[in-house]
Amino acid sequence: MNRPNAPLKPLDEAWADLLLQAVPLQGTEKVTTFDADGRVLAQNCISALQVPPQDNSAMDGYAVRCADVTAVGVALPITLPVSQRIAAGSAGDPLLPGSAARIFTGAPVPAGADAVLMQEDCEALASATEGDGLGQVRLNAVPKRGQWIRSAGEDITRGAVVLSAGTRLTPAELGLAASIGLHQLQVARRPRVALFSTGDELVMPGEVPPEQMRPGAIYNSNRFFLRAMLLRLGCEVTDFGIVPDRRAATIDALRQASSAHDLILTSGGVSVGEEDHIKPAVETLGTLDLWQIAMKPGKPFAYGRIGTAHFMGLPGNPVSSFLTFALLVRPFVLRLQGVEDVAPQSIAARADFTWPKADKRREFLRVRHNAAGGLDLFNNQSSGVLTSAAWGDGVVDNPAGQTIASGDTVRFISFAELLS
Amino acid sequence: MNRPNAPLKPLDEAWADLLLQAVPLQGTEKVTTFDADGRVLAQNCISALQVPPQDNSAMDGYAVRCADVTAVGVALPITLPVSQRIAAGSAGDPLLPGSAARIFTGAPVPAGADAVLMQEDCEALASATEGDGLGQVRLNAVPKRGQWIRSAGEDITRGAVVLSAGTRLTPAELGLAASIGLHQLQVARRPRVALFSTGDELVMPGEVPPEQMRPGAIYNSNRFFLRAMLLRLGCEVTDFGIVPDRRAATIDALRQASSAHDLILTSGGVSVGEEDHIKPAVETLGTLDLWQIAMKPGKPFAYGRIGTAHFMGLPGNPVSSFLTFALLVRPFVLRLQGVEDVAPQSIAARADFTWPKADKRREFLRVRHNAAGGLDLFNNQSSGVLTSAAWGDGVVDNPAGQTIASGDTVRFISFAELLS
Numbered sequence: 001m002n003r004p005n006a007p008l009k010p011l012d013e014a015w016a017d018l019l020l021q022a023v024p025l026q027g028t029e030k031v032t033t034f035d036a037d038g039r040v041l042a043q044n045c046i047s048a049l050q051v052p053p054q055d056n057s058a059m060d061g062y063a064v065r066c067a068d069v070t071a072v073g074v075a076l077p078i079t080l081p082v083s084q085r086i087a088a089g090s091a092g093d094p095l096l097p098g099s100a101a102r103i104f105t106g107a108p109v110p111a112g113a114d115a116v117l118m119q120e121d122c123e124a125l126a127s128a129t130e131g132d133g134l135g136q137v138r139l140n141a142v143p144k145r146g147q148w149i150r151s152a153g154e155d156i157t158r159g160a161v162v163l164s165a166g167t168r169l170t171p172a173e174l175g176l177a178a179s180i181g182l183h184q185l186q187v188a189r190r191p192r193v194a195l196f197s198t199g200d201e202l203v204m205p206g207e208v209p210p211e212q213m214r215p216g217a218i219y220n221s222n223r224f225f226l227r228a229m230l231l232r233l234g235c236e237v238t239d240f241g242i243v244p245d246r247r248a249a250t251i252d253a254l255r256q257a258s259s260a261h262d263l264i265l266t267s268g269g270v271s272v273g274e275e276d277h278i279k280p281a282v283e284t285l286g287t288l289d290l291w292q293i294a295m296k297p298g299k300p301f302a303y304g305r306i307g308t309a310h311f312m313g314l315p316g317n318p319v320s321s322f323l324t325f326a327l328l329v330r331p332f333v334l335r336l337q338g339v340e341d342v343a344p345q346s347i348a349a350r351a352d353f354t355w356p357k358a359d360k361r362r363e364f365l366r367v368r369h370n371a372a373g374g375l376d377l378f379n380n381q382s383s384g385v386l387t388s389a390a391w392g393d394g395v396v397d398n399p400a401g402q403t404i405a406s407g408d409t410v411r412f413i414s415f416a417e418l419l420s
Numbered sequence: 421m422n423r424p425n426a427p428l429k430p431l432d433e434a435w436a437d438l439l440l441q442a443v444p445l446q447g448t449e450k451v452t453t454f455d456a457d458g459r460v461l462a463q464n465c466i467s468a469l470q471v472p473p474q475d476n477s478a479m480d481g482y483a484v485r486c487a488d489v490t491a492v493g494v495a496l497p498i499t500l501p502v503s504q505r506i507a508a509g510s511a512g513d514p515l516l517p518g519s520a521a522r523i524f525t526g527a528p529v530p531a532g533a534d535a536v537l538m539q540e541d542c543e544a545l546a547s548a549t550e551g552d553g554l555g556q557v558r559l560n561a562v563p564k565r566g567q568w569i570r571s572a573g574e575d576i577t578r579g580a581v582v583l584s585a586g587t588r589l590t591p592a593e594l595g596l597a598a599s600i601g602l603h604q605l606q607v608a609r610r611p612r613v614a615l616f617s618t619g620d621e622l623v624m625p626g627e628v629p630p631e632q633m634r635p636g637a638i639y640n641s642n643r644f645f646l647r648a649m650l651l652r653l654g655c656e657v658t659d660f661g662i663v664p665d666r667r668a669a670t671i672d673a674l675r676q677a678s679s680a681h682d683l684i685l686t687s688g689g690v691s692v693g694e695e696d697h698i699k700p701a702v703e704t705l706g707t708l709d710l711w712q713i714a715m716k717p718g719k720p721f722a723y724g725r726i727g728t729a730h731f732m733g734l735p736g737n738p739v740s741s742f743l744t745f746a747l748l749v750r751p752f753v754l755r756l757q758g759v760e761d762v763a764p765q766s767i768a769a770r771a772d773f774t775w776p777k778a779d780k781r782r783e784f785l786r787v788r789h790n791a792a793g794g795l796d797l798f799n800n801q802s803s804g805v806l807t808s809a810a811w812g813d814g815v816v817d818n819p820a821g822q823t824i825a826s827g828d829t830v831r832f833i834s835f836a837e838l839l840s
Binding site for chain 2: 033034037047048049051052053054056058087088089090091105106107108150154155156162163170171172173174175176177178179180181182183184199200201202204205206208209210211213214215216217218219220221222223224225226227228229231232316317318322345347348349350369373380382384385386387389390393414415416417419420
């Protein structure tokens with residue numbers, strides 16, 4: 001019944017072992033660029049055009065030939081006839097020497113012009129008898145060659161790989177893909193995830209009001225955030241609800257889930273207690289390794305296979321479940337979609353708190369930025385309730401055996417990052 | 421035709437002026453907690469129960485009475501009969517003096533017990549003739565009073581406001597709401613946003629292949645990221661496409677949009693050029709202020725009203741449009757839903773680049789964290805293309821008139837934050 005103390009598995013080792021298993025899924029699909037936010041590119045996006053397509057004006061103003069203004073003997077202000085008017089979307093004629101072209105932001109710079117003077121440096125003269133009825137313009141500044149001209153191809157050259165396969169698309173990338181004319185994109189298919197909760201103590205919110213909860217019962221909360229996090233990662237989620245605490249029923253549910261899903265995710269039932277039915281059920285159908293990860297919260301974790309489906313078992317405590325998802329499942333699910341760089345990014349920040357008691361496990365402390373730019377610690381680091389995760393804006397990744405003094409530089413990982 | 425140089429409006433002033441107009445929308449709706457991710461709470465969530473509901477075990481192990489172990493003359497190891505077995509979800513009987521209860525994580529601690537010994541500190545003895553057929557347990561450690569017991573209400577006390585109205589819900593908050601039994605939540609209704617693009621030069625991707633683009637034409641990219649960013653903020657988006665460059669048609673489209681939307685958003689058509697039809701069209705129906713904001717990229721910006729609808733006009737350059745959305749529209753849309761704290765959070769970071777040329781406007785430089793934890797600068801800060809925004813993981817918020825030397829501490833705002 002008892003077991004020897006299992007050696008703790010370092011988080012980095014667990015991470016590496018898991019990613020070895022996360023072979024990108026077969027299968028892609030074509031979606032419109034409008035609907036590709038959050039999806040992972042399965043193609044390189046190669047530009048068939050230049051951006052900008054031709055030299056164009058970066059300002060509203062006047063296109064000129066510098067030589068007309070800088071010629072020997074010429075002094076400011078200079079008045080030139082306006083020979084044409086070039087709006088965005090139209091093409092101008094070659095600029096005649098000794099004339100200026102009225103030009104607007106984004107409009108192509110006419111042949112012969114080599115600078116744009118912004119209109120704030122000019123004065124339009126309404127004389128309609130000069131300059132083809134477009135009047136004249138008085139230039140109050142000397143243009144520099146190339147000034148306010150965006151060169152053709154300056155932003156994107158023809159043939160350039162603008163976005164690479166494996167890129168997780170955000171709004172900026174949708175815009176970038178659209179800017180080179182792509183209205184559809186080939187993306188990785190959505191991972192299909194089956195979600196189970198285990199535990200006789202779990203009650204679904206809405207089924208029993210708080211005042212009628214039987215002793216020992218608690219509301220299932222993990223299902224809510226796990227589903228939401230999976231959806232944010234682009235997964236299709238099948239929620240199998242709470243698994244009955246009977247071996248045969250559990251085996252049936254797992255078998256059913258394994259045939260149509262890429263990943264089976266459970267919370268609860270992976271500690272070494274006798275009441276956990278998940279382990280023998282998974283082992284009846286496939287393989288399972290129980291890990292004791294050297295992280296806090298979040299020690300127990302399980303990885304296995306049932307047929308072609310991956311199996312991941314998270315601890316049942318809400319904060320443990322939340323953090324093991326963020327640190328282990330999230331990178332796994334992104335890698336399944338072909339994302340290469342899945343490591344959550346930590347940045348340096350200043351602790352405005354003390355953490356006098358070192359732990360033998362690597363700790364993830366829930367913290368929040370204060371007005372002074374430092375980090376405050378949530379006053380209850382219990383793994384039993386999500387208050388800390390809701391209050392915080394991220395976690396401090398604190399190495400095993402380390403205390404923290406106020407003013408220390410620590411590693412911070414933001415929830416905005418872990419939940420995106 | 422020309423205008424005097426308009427004074428530049430500081431970004432903070434533009435921000436404050438806008439938020440003054442952003443009166444939270446009337447109207448809420450009830451959604452299931454499962455579907456509330458990203459929505460804004462329109463109610464306080466008050467707990468009708470305690471979490472945990474009663475004292476419970478934080479470990480798999482044995483519940484004991486400390487007095488049995490610490491009594492005078494008692495020495496380790498101590499063997500006690502196991503008098504009961506308490507699983508999560510069940511309720512135990514009072515613990516008899518001189519006995520131990522097998523207990524599992526989450527199970528209620530029986531009356532009389534005042535500590536839990538984790539099973540790693542115990543040894544089960546299989547003698548079935550003792551302890552009601554549950555055998556005996558040898559305790560190899562001395563428990564401390566309260567050890568491995570989570571106290572009732574330690575995480576959430578009855579009557580506590582667990583989440584406040586105005587909170588923007590993330591997965592952790594869904595879990596927290598579920599943990600106190602809430603299966604439905606009252607949230608602010610989705611803002612209804614009408615999206616327009618302007619500009620004769622714009623072509624929709626898919627309509628014309630790159631090699632057939634006429635001179636001066638560019639693909640509309642703003643529509644793609646603006647729509648995606650609005651959806652991320654919980655908006656309902658009606659995409660009106662590219663507005664025809666004719667006054668009457670523009671007025672018709674704006675009038676139609678204003679009756680059924682809370683916000684009309686355009687990109688392009690707000691600079692002072694003569695080709696911009698938006699300003700007179702909006703002024704025919706309502707009011708419009710054109711601002712020259714002291715930010716770079718992103719100078720031109722318009723705010724107005726048409727009936728009850730807000731009108732916001734973004735610059736047409738993609739990066740300008742992207743950043744003015746992130747810095748001005750995003751907080752506005754969140755405030756419409758009742759979020760109080762809408763300021764994007766900047767954090768201190770180290771510049772691993774130089775920026776030798778100060779600008780008179782506050783600049784938002786596209787940067788990315790490097791492996792050394794510093795920030796690298798994108799080599800092309802042109803506002804014409806989104807490559808910089810796709811490459812970067814955020815912006816440096818650089819004050820007007822300021823240069824940056826390598827190693828300087830700068831203010832960084834992450835895209836993960838600005839896009840969430």
